Amino acid sequence: MKVRTRFAPSPTGYMHIGGMRTALFNWLYAKKHGGQFILRIDDTDQQRNIDDALAPILQAFRWLNLDWDEGPEVGGDYGPYFQSQRGDLYTAAADRLLAEGKAYRCFDTPEEVQADKEAARETGKPPEGMRRSLALSEAEIQQKLDNSNPWVLRFKVPQDRKVEIEDEIRGHVEWDAALMFDPNIMRSNGSPLYNFATVVDDAQLDITHVIRAEEHLTNTAVQVLLYEALGEPVPAFAHIPFVMAPGTKKKISKREIDKYRKSPQFKILFDLSNSVLPQIGLDEETLNPVMVEFYEQTGFLPAGLLNSLGRTGWSFDETTEFMSLEFLIENFSLGRVVKAAAAFDPEKLMSYQAHWMNELSASERAERCTPFLQKAGLLSAEPSDADRAKLALVVESLGDRIKVASDILTYGYFFKNEIEYDEKAFNKRVAKGNVPELLIEFRPVLAELADWTLESIETALQQFSESKEIGTGLLINALRIVSTGSPAGPGVYDCLVIVGKETVLTRIETAIGKATAG
């Protein structure tokens, strides 16, 4: 049998990082077994702006290179793939259940149902009055129908049995049907409830493996019964633990974002957010680390996020950490999914990210950095050859200092005409001792250099230091601040070459002026 898995997001306007992990596991399982991955949109409860709310979700899949075999935009033989367009399917299934006596019209008011449930809560058993509508005669039912009394469709749970599944991750799980409350499967307006719609859809779509978050484990009991009542084969289930927020035991959630902002475990991500988003014109309030979009916008690599997602709640063996998407496809298995919930770890994500960034060539890294400089207004939309050459030089000399593409903005000073001095560093390395005097003497040496290369500058500096009987570190450290303003960055000679001879000479003058002024 051909493996078919699915991910069924609601159009919420963003792709949740935890949901992405669930989707990834579904996708991997399908790919690993040469099957199909289907995207179905659970929009029964949504009304408007479906397109807007769906776009970021599809974009997240595209960005991570997780293609879907059937679903929005690509279509497929089992469509439509929006629940809002599959009404006939649910109605037909509901009619059949009603006709076969497997479901019944419940005329209880919501208040009655509520009261029943509260009364029964203590015992854990279904309430006495649950099936009072079932006792109604044909005539009584007809009369209520004629009076347009509202009703919902309830599934009649066969109570004299157990419901059992062999979960691919959790193993044997069973429930006592006698303890189950007849679930509402159709609203009074005729639209289906989740548990019903999902079963009808998964059956119709020939889904073979339902891989979803463990919060659905309890729902599975009802769903199994529904499959059976509908005469459909029950798919294999795999309930994966959910992704917790770092430093907590709770599922990671967008609602808790304000707490996360203060969490030390999240610091690395919010620091990035705070420094990068304002520079590229994005709002820190609307974009955050719970959303997959955040990682795309701050310059993570798909490989970095994928590696992180693939390793939270799953492992290949005792040592393998770095996994490409190809590796994951080749080796993924539900059997190795960890049963306990796992916390998403930003620090570890960063280490995966750094690894995959380093796998890229300098020119590939430069390409990733380009849009960030452009959005920050530090590089024109159509860079000149000189601009490109400079960027290439900067990225090359920065090496592994660029972990996420937006890190290039930390070194934005290479692309500005005016530099800002790090005051502390300036006082420590420039406005100190006889450094200003040394700079005054060294400047003409640089000015007379025929070549402006790493080697020529280094040689000149060493000879000069030797003649003055000083360590090279003195000028090296001073020149870094003088030429870039910043205490951190590439080697000085790289800095000097990148900044350029004329500018360096000018900046030495400026720095001397500043250092001697006060």
Add this chain to the structure above:
RNA sequence: GGCCCCAUCGUCUAGAGGCCUAGGACACUAGCUUUUCACGCUAGUAACACGGGUUCAAAUCCCGUUGGGGUCACCA
């Protein structure tokens, strides 16, 4: 509260009765390297929730306790 799930270093995990003096990775600490920063290298700190069984032998199997989580909607 009923039902269901889960439980190894701070974190992600390895471990399917003896390879466990519990392994790897991230983080952390120290040292080395070094012209800053970063990288790299070396070393170190650090865990089987608890209590009973079963067994010659248990992190691994069973039971219980505790703790954590999920779920009990005309949400998905």
